[in-house]
Amino acid sequence: MMTHDFILPDLGEGLTEAEIVSWLVKVGDTITIDQPVVEVESAKSVVELPSPFGGVVQSLFGEAGQVIHAGQVLLSVADAAHSALEPTAEDEVAVPARSETPTEPAAPDAPPTAPSGASGAVLVGYGTSENTRPLRRPSTARFGARDASPEVSVPPPAPEPAAVQPAAVAPSVLLDRPSPVVSPIVRMLARENGFDASALRGSGPNDLVLRRDVEARIRANVTAATTATPAPAASAPATAPTAVPATATATATATAAATAAAAAASAPPPSDTRIPITGPRKVVAERLAQSRREIPEATIWLDVDATELFIARDRLLEATGERFSVTALIARFVVAGLRRYPLLNASVDTASQEILVRGEINLGIAAQTPRGLMVPVVHGAHALTTRQLRDSIAGLVSQAGDGAFSPGALSGGTFTLNNFGSLGVDGSAAIINHPEAAILGIGRMIERPWVVEHELAVRTVVELSMVFDHRVCDGDTAAGFLTYVARCIESPVALLADL
Structure with a gap:
């Protein structure tokens, strides 16, 4: 019988391991080439891996939650033609534990048994027991008579055990x-x-x-x-009310307090919880730690009057009938600012001691997802119109709901935009997304008193915070970029000069 082993391929970008999320097939299934067979979670994303072979699944190596490494066998597949003719060793020796006539198929109304695989996992909703075994028909029943002296002797059937009722399982x-x-x-x-x-x-x-x-x-x-715990039996009511002296009441109260204090002192302390650093959290932790070790960062910030930005957004809606988010508009200003100050769209090559100024602007958008902090990237942002940039950012935001980004969407960024105002804070000294050279943070936009033409007015104000790699540029470059973006927010029409 020809058997093929499906080996976990190289996941790229230095990723050497992944965690099995779920199997999409089970032992005995017939699969085709390029059919997804397993869902794995790498440090970058959750992906379904297709099988390079077609045939019958013989074995699964690993269970859900197990970490596997590149080069390790995931499953074995036998050619369908050979599998139909050659019974496996499991077919030769498997004997139903509850049937005295193993050559007969199970009755139609017999309770289903739990399919078993190499991992021993049991399908949810089926009863399990040590006496429950997969019902298989011996190869002689399926393929005709064989040699009178089989390779493996079959023991006589065991006495039929008591019927096993399926385990009660909640409907959910x-x-x-x-x-x-x-x-x-x-x-x-x-x-x-x-x-x-x-x-x-x-x-x-x-x-x-x-x-x-x-x-x-x-x-x-x-x-x-709590509901299943029986309540203590009620004590019999007193036959007649009895007056209790005040001293007895005080003594009883003191005794009860002492008993409660002793019980609290004897109670075990709350146990510690260990949370493994795996998957995207592990990658983020390593990248942030490397950023702190290598990058001499500096932070500057600026309060900006964003009232005109909201007015411009409303006028865009009136003129086009389309909605543009504030984040998308600020992203447009950031792209224009990076064209004017390209040193901030760079990284440091520590091996060659060179500053690598990137030709393309790949704008990363920091996003909080169920899988933790992730930074999906809008590639080629410099070549997009405002409408295209808005749609690209909206697509990334929609994917952030489950964090299911492809590996390519999380790599290649050259500058990061972080809207932490959505978390309800005004500012933050963010950590640069290594190996980039800068990150721009947007705080919450709230109404504040502001001086306009020597008079006090109520305006919508936002705080911008800029963190940059001091190896790449000095403060004048970073300040020039930050004030340029601020001018565009205060007067969006100013961007027309650079279009």
Whole structure:
């Protein structure tokens, strides 16, 4: 029988490992070439890997949540033609534990058994037992009589055990497939509380299991346990009211307080929680740490009157019938500013001790996702119109809902724009996204008192904060860029001079 091993390929960009999120096939399935067979999570994204071979799945190597490395075998596939003629060793020796006539198929009304794979995983919704075994027909029943002296002797059937009732499973977990679980933290939180997150019905897109789903299940389990605990028997009522002296009442109160204090002192302290640094969080941590080690950064900031920016946005809506976000408009100003100050669209090559000024402007947009902080990139932003730039940013924002970015969307950035005002803060001394040379932060936009033509007025004000690599440029370059963007925000028509 010809068997092929599907090996985890090189994931590119220095990535050498991935975590299995879920299997899309099981042992015994017939697959075709380029059919997705497994969903894995690398440090950059969650992807489905297609099989380079077609045939019958013989073995799966690894379980959901297990980390695998490039070069490791994921699954083995046998040619369909050979598999139909050659029974496997498992077919030769598998004997139904509950049937005295193994050559007969299971009755139509027999309860389903749990399919088993190489990982031993059991489909949710089926009862499990040590006595439950996969029902297989011996090869002699399927392919005709064989040699009278088989290679493996079949032991006599064991006495039929008592019927095993399917385990009671909550309706919310009776799924036809495991739910997708992207976040390692969500999977760990579920495991620590004694259940599998993929058994839940997720509330995210395409049934994606989010942290709130796991927390809801934990609360439900606690409530169920509390309800199942019998209440202490009520003491018999007193036959007649008895007066209690004040000294006795005080003594009882003091005793109760001392008992409560002793119970609190004897209670175990809250346990520590360890959260593994994996996936995107690991990449972000390494990149930020490297940025702090290598880049001598400096920070400047500026308060800007953004009232005219909102007026310009409303006029664009009236003129075109299309909505333009404030972030998209500021991104347009940033691209124009980088054209004027190209040193900020650069990186430092430490090996050659050179400043590499990038020809293209690939604008990164910092985004908070369920998988943590990620920076998807608008490639070729310098060649886009304002409308195209708006649509590209909107597409990245929509993908941030589940963090399912392709690896290419998270690489190649030359400058980062961070709108932390959406988090409700005014400013931040951000960390540069290594190996870039600068990052621009946008704070929240709120109404503040402002002096306009020597008079006090209420204006919409935003704080811009600029962090730059002092190896690449000095303060005059960074200040020139920041004040240029500020002028465009205060008077968007000023950008017309550079178009």
